[in-house]
Amino acid sequence: MKKNALIIMLITTISQILGFVRDVTLSYFYGTSFFSDAYLVSTTITNVVYSFIMLGISTSYIPIFRRIESNFGIIESNKYTNNVASFILFISTLIFCISFIFVESIVKLLASGFNSETIEMTVNFTKIGLISIYFTGLVYLFSAYLQLKDKFIVPALIGIPYNLVIILSIFLSYKISSNIIAIGIVVSSMIQLFLIIPFLRGAGYKYERVFNLRDKNIKQMIFISLPVIIGSSINEINIMVSKAIASQIGVGAVSSLTYADRLVGFIYGLFIMSIVTVIYPSLAKMASVENIAGVKKALQNSILSIFLLVMPASIGFMILNDSIVKLLFGRGAFDDKAVIMTSQVLFFLSIGVLWIGIREILTRVYFALQDTKTPVINASIAVIINIILSFILSNLLGIVGLALANSIAAIICALLLTYRLQKRIGIFIDKNLLISLLKISFSTFIMALIVKYTFSLMQILLPHNLGLILSILIGGISYCLLVWLMKIELVKETVSNLFMYIKKS
Incomplete structure (x- = not known):
């Protein structure tokens, strides 16, 4: 596990660096403007539309696949995978149609502070970006399949071409047409899928058309997925509320919040998700044979790893926040005002990133134990607290109030999950x-x-x-x-x- 985690971290570092280049490119050409606000809100909407559903499906897919493979063999588990792939395409079509019809209403709800020109641009970007859900849904599924086969490198690698395509699309949008930036999201997702497909055959997978909604495994997957989807949708609603409040604060507030969040996302993607990605299949396997001692040991090592890697990085962001923002974004259209606003938001977001890491690993333990109810309840409590604090603190502190509210909510959620899990499996701290x-x-x-x-x-x-x-x-x-x-x-x-x-x- 440790070797896989280190390799994934190395690959993720390259991908995250390219992610920074992507954000720097956006900030260089568009700064914290109405264009960047429109683009970032549109990508948020597109992510919200499918990510929580696909996360739920891919999360529940892993333990069910393990059970089928163990009891019935690889042929049946691959048949189940094919059925899930067809189900994802079916769900993607429903999501696309509903979202496309109501996209303008969604944009106006989430970006009520935007003027008519910015709203029109956001709607246009979102309509184009919705096409990517077909590709992204299958990428979620096939990445999970490869991880089950202990092939972690390819799912980590596909983030590199994704960022390269978006960087190119930002540049071309500035030189040729604004719509290219949205088309870039679709093309990058398509390339991710095309790159991952050849490695599936090497892992023992062959696609055959299967679509049976009455299959008991699909029904069980849906049943297990629902709480995960509800929990994920609560988190996504939380993001949407933050963006909606930010849009009321003024031009550039959404962009500043997003740029700072992307910096914190570097820690999240590099350290937290590398650990979570590697440990979850192992947790699911140990939980399936009721090896609670093994689950506790893996959990302890994961918490220790997150503290070891995330704490120094988050403290570094806090003490060097303005200098880091100036180094990465302080050029082109990203002026001194944007640097100050973004660095302040970064400071307060950094407070909560360690607790987000603890929350993520604890949540995966609950999922491995097939307890999806507890994370949903705790996420609901944390989001309610976050929304209340966001309204209060944004009125008192402006945009940094949103960041502080997010960090406080992450701390509360992690503590609640820890308390409940220790009652469930015994003392692990x-x-x-x-x-x-x-x-x-x-x-x-x-x-x-x-x-x-x-x-x-x-x-x-x-x-x-x-x-x-x-x-x-x-x-x-x-x-x-x-x-x-x-x-x-x-x-x-x-x-x-x-x-x-x-x-x-």
Whole structure:
């Protein structure tokens, strides 16, 4: 698992860097303007339309596939996969038709602060982007299939061409026609699917047309998916409410919130989802044979890994927020006002990213145990709190109030999930785990001091951006040395396995 996670992190790093280039390209040409607001809201709508349904299907697909393969063999499990693929195309058609008809009403609901020109542009972008749901739905399914076959690299790799196509579409939209930026979303999704298909045959999968809604496995998948879909839709509604409130704050608020969220998304995609992607199939397998001790051990290692990787990154964003935003986005149409607004939002979003990581891994444990009800209830509570706080804090603090509300809600959700899971499977936050977490926290605190004072010195001696990069490198090296000296067991195991892997290679 550790080797797979490291490889995925390496690939995800490349993909995330390209994601930054994508965001930098958008900010360079369009800054925090009505165009960028329109584009970002349209992509949010497109994501909301299908992502929560496809997440629910792909999440429930994994444990059912495991059971079918174990009891009836690969032929039956592949037949089930073909049926799910047909079901996804059927659902995608329904979603497309309904969304296309009501797209203008949806845009006006989510972006009530936009003027008529921006609303018209958002509607146009959204109508084009809806076509991508057909490709993305199958990408979700086939990625899950490959992960079940311990093939994690290809699903991680497809993010690279996705970002490259969108970068090109942003450039062409500026030079030729604004609609190209929306067409880029469709083309990038299509390319992802075409790239993943050849590897399915190597994993033992062959597509055959099967469509049977009466199949008991499809019914069970739908039954298990519903709470996941409800929980995911609650989270997506939360995102939509934040964008709607941001659209009322002023031009550029939606863009600033999105740019800052993309920076936090770097931590989420690189560290959190790499761990979650690798651990979930293992959790599902252990839960299926009621190996609760194994589930608890894997959970402890996952929490430790998230703290180890996410805490220093989030603290780094908090103490260097304005400098990082200026380095990545501060050029072209992205002016000083946009830098200040985005860096402030980044600071408050960074507070909650660690807890988002804990929430994600705890949620996967519940899914592995086939308990989808508890995450939904907790997500509902957290979203209600977030929406209430968003209205209150946005009136008091402006756009940063939305970011703070999001972080507070993430903390509450993670704590509630932890409390309920410990009652379900027993104590997993034991003395050893707490000691390791304290060691990581102490190492992070020392690293933060080193970065802060090093950067202050570098600003005197070197150009701003070079000083920032060197300070981050020094901070990263010092943190690695500190956690090694702290003799954290997981760190020792990881380093030992890495050296063994290099030696074998």
